[in-house]
Each structure stands twice: as C-alpha cells, then as structure tokens.
Amino acid sequence: MTSMGPTGAQVSHRPAEIGLAFNAGRLRAQREILLEKSSVPLSSIQSQAVSDVSYQTRTRRIEYPTTLKGVNVVTEKQNFIRSTYPSSSDYLNELARLRDLYRSSPIPGQEFIDQFALYATPASLRRFIHFDRLYQKILDLPGLIMIFGVRWGRDLSTLHGLHQIYEPMNHTRRILGFDTFAGFPSVTPLDGSTAVTRPGAYSVTDAYEEHLAEVLAVKMRLGSYAHIERFELLKGDAAEQLTQYLEKHPETMVSFAYFDLDLYEPTKACAEMLLPFFASGAVIAFDEFIHPVFPGETAAARQVFGNGARFRRVPMRA
Numbered sequence: 001m002t003s004m005g006p007t008g009a010q011v012s013h014r015p016a017e018i019g020l021a022f023n024a025g026r027l028r029a030q031r032e033i034l035l036e037k038s039s040v041p042l043s044s045i046q047s048q049a050v051s052d053v054s055y056q057t058r059t060r061r062i063e064y065p066t067t068l069k070g071v072n073v074v075t076e077k078q079n080f081i082r083s084t085y086p087s088s089s090d091y092l093n094e095l096a097r098l099r100d101l102y103r104s105s106p107i108p109g110q111e112f113i114d115q116f117a118l119y120a121t122p123a124s125l126r127r128f129i130h131f132d133r134l135y136q137k138i139l140d141l142p143g144l145i146m147i148f149g150v151r152w153g154r155d156l157s158t159l160h161g162l163h164q165i166y167e168p169m170n171h172t173r174r175i176l177g178f179d180t181f182a183g184f185p186s187v188t189p190l191d192g193s194t195a196v197t198r199p200g201a202y203s204v205t206d207a208y209e210e211h212l213a214e215v216l217a218v219k220m221r222l223g224s225y226a227h228i229e230r231f232e233l234l235k236g237d238a239a240e241q242l243t244q245y246l247e248k249h250p251e252t253m254v255s256f257a258y259f260d261l262d263l264y265e266p267t268k269a270c271a272e273m274l275l276p277f278f279a280s281g282a283v284i285a286f287d288e289f290i291h292p293v294f295p296g297e298t299a300a301a302r303q304v305f306g307n308g309a310r311f312r313r314v315p316m317r318a
C-alpha cells in the first residue's frame with residue numbers, strides 16, 4: 001500500500017517501489033487507484049485540479065496530474081467550468097481583473113520580470129511546484145525530458161528553469177517539446193464531444209513557435225553553461241515527429257515524459273513508441289487523467305500502461 005501524507009498526498013517514491021527494469025510482461029494485475037478529496041476550498045476548485053492521480057507499476061513510476069487549464073483562454077471552456085464544476089462567476093471576474101492589472105502594471109520594465117509572482121495565481125504557482133516535485137524524482141535518472149503538448153510554452157520553460165536550478169551541468173538532459181503549434185489536428189470519438197474537443201482547439205497565434213524559440217534562446221543565454229543546447233522544439237504531429245526523432249537518435253533514453261496532448265490517438269502512439277526508451281523508474285505524467293473533458297488521454301494511458309499498474313496522486317492536487 002502507498003502511504004499518504006497529511007494532505008492526502010502520496011509520500012513514498014522509494015527506489016524499492018520503483019523496481020529495476022521495465023518489462024511489460026511482468027506487470028501484475030494489482031491496480032491501486034488512489035483518489036482523495038482535496039483540502040482546497042470549494043470556491044477555488046472551479047479552476048483548479050479536479051482530480052489528481054499518479055500511477056506506478058512494479059517497475060516504473062507514472063504520475064497523473066489533472067488540471068482544468070486556461071480559464072481565461074477559451075470561452076467555451078469557461079462555460080464548461082461554470083456548468084460542470086462548483087464555480088463562482090465572482091472568481092472568474094476577479095481573474096479577469098488580475099489579468100487587466102497585470103497588463104497595465106506600473107512596475108517599470110527592468111523590475112517587471114522579477115515581480116511576476118505578484119500576478120501569479122495559486123493555480124499557476126502550484127503548477128510550478130508540481131513540476132518541481134516531478135523533476136526531483138528524475139534527478140538520479142539518465143535521459144531526456146519530453147513534453148508532449150507545448151502550446152505557449154509555460155511547462156517547457158518551467159522545466160528549463162528546473163534544469164538550470166538542479167543540474168545545469170547535465171548536458172545530456174535535453175528538453176524536447178512536441179506540438180503542431182496549430183492546435184488539435186483531429187479528434188476521435190474517444191475524445192468526447194465538448195466544445196473544446198475539436199480540430200484547431202488550443203491553436204496559437206501565427207508563427208508563435210518563432211517567438212517561443214526566441215524566448216527560449218534568451219533564457220538559455222541567461223542561464224549557466226549557455227553554450228549547451230537545452231531545448232528542441234519539434235513542430236508537427238507528435239507521433240510523426242517522435243518517429244523521426246527516434247530513428248535519428250538510437251541513443252535515446254527518456255527519464256520524464258509529460259503528456260499534455262489531451263487526445264487519445266497521439267497520446268497512445270507516442271506513449272507506445274517510447275516504451276523501449278524509458279529509463280527504469282522514469283516518470284510518465286498525464287495532465288488530463290480522469291479528466292471529463294478529455295477522456296481520450298485516460299483511454300490512451302489505460303491501454304498503454306493499464307494492465308497491473310497503480311495510479312498515484314501527485315501531492316497538492318485534488
């Protein structure tokens with residue numbers, strides 16, 4: 001059994017639980033799903049995590065955070081949140097007010113970037129902390145970090161920050177980001193039928209990836225060992241890009257895969273493709289696990305890892 005901390009968080013990631021090497025044939029049918037209600041007040045749950053689980057097999061850890069994202073990005077999603085979760089229009093209005101204050105901030109340019117926490121919501125701070133906790137689990141593992149679903153780049157950038165903080169000299173720990181940068185290419189019936197499960201959802205502005213690459217390049221130059229390439233953005237269908245990448249790089253080993261594509265087909269294809277490339281004990285995280293808006297991601301995770309694996313919550317999440 002997994003021990004639970006005071007917040008209902010899973011506290012144990014002992015190497016003994018991680019096991020030695022992945023071998024799908026050895027997975028046992030002892031699935032354990034751990035879900036506990038959050039201590040987050042009801043009023044803030046509306047835009048926060050709905051459920052949060054992680055997943056561990058005898059031979060590897062798999063983490064499943066689940067979050068409702070971007071309440072200020074997609075109008076249909078706001079409506080969805082209002083209609084599906086305990087919500088308050090006051091909360092969304094205050095969020096909009098915070099956004100306006102941020103945009104019209106009187107803080108002068110040279111200090112503005114360092115003051116960003118002033119405007120960060122607990123939800124976005126929690127996302128940082130959440131990635132930090134996941135990152136700490138891979139420090140003793142070799143291999144790349146792959147993030148499936150980059151969009152504007154916040155998670156990719158967080159991972160770069162953590163890399164800079166914890167292991168700037170680890171030049172083999174590169175961070176690969178996969179995205180079409182044009183939103184969902186297609187959806188299947190397994191992806192459900194809410195307003196946001198449609199081709200083109202989560203698109204970004206034209207040529208956004210060029211802006212992102214520039215931001216990341218500046219951050220690399222600001223960081224330690226600036227000459228070491230840390231990032232690679234792979235634009236296009238994630239499964240196609242991953243196929244090509246793995247063909248070109250037979251040396252690949254993956255310590256951390258973060259799945260935030262939201263959809264069944266690309267999640268399943270990429271997760272399956274990576275099975276032989278995971279380091280023992282690799283962290284495999286799914287952003288939309290048990291998420292009612294994006295059921296396809298859970299379906300994919302179940303199909304690839306379901307047999308005999310155990311789900312685990314990530315600390316702090318619902």
Ligand SMILES: C[S@@+](CC[C@H](N)C(=O)[O-])C[C@H]1O[C@@H](n2cnc3c(N)ncnc32)[C@H](O)[C@@H]1O
Pocket residue numbers: 069148149150151152153154155156178179180181182183184185201202203236237238239260261262263266
């Ligand atoms: C929720 S967003 C990712 C958010 C991101 N992790 C962040 O830091 O905010 C989902 C992303 O998955 C991408 N996506 C979905 N299906 C894809 C596919 N087949 N290939 C590449 N990208 C895909 C979309 O373009 C979208 O940017």
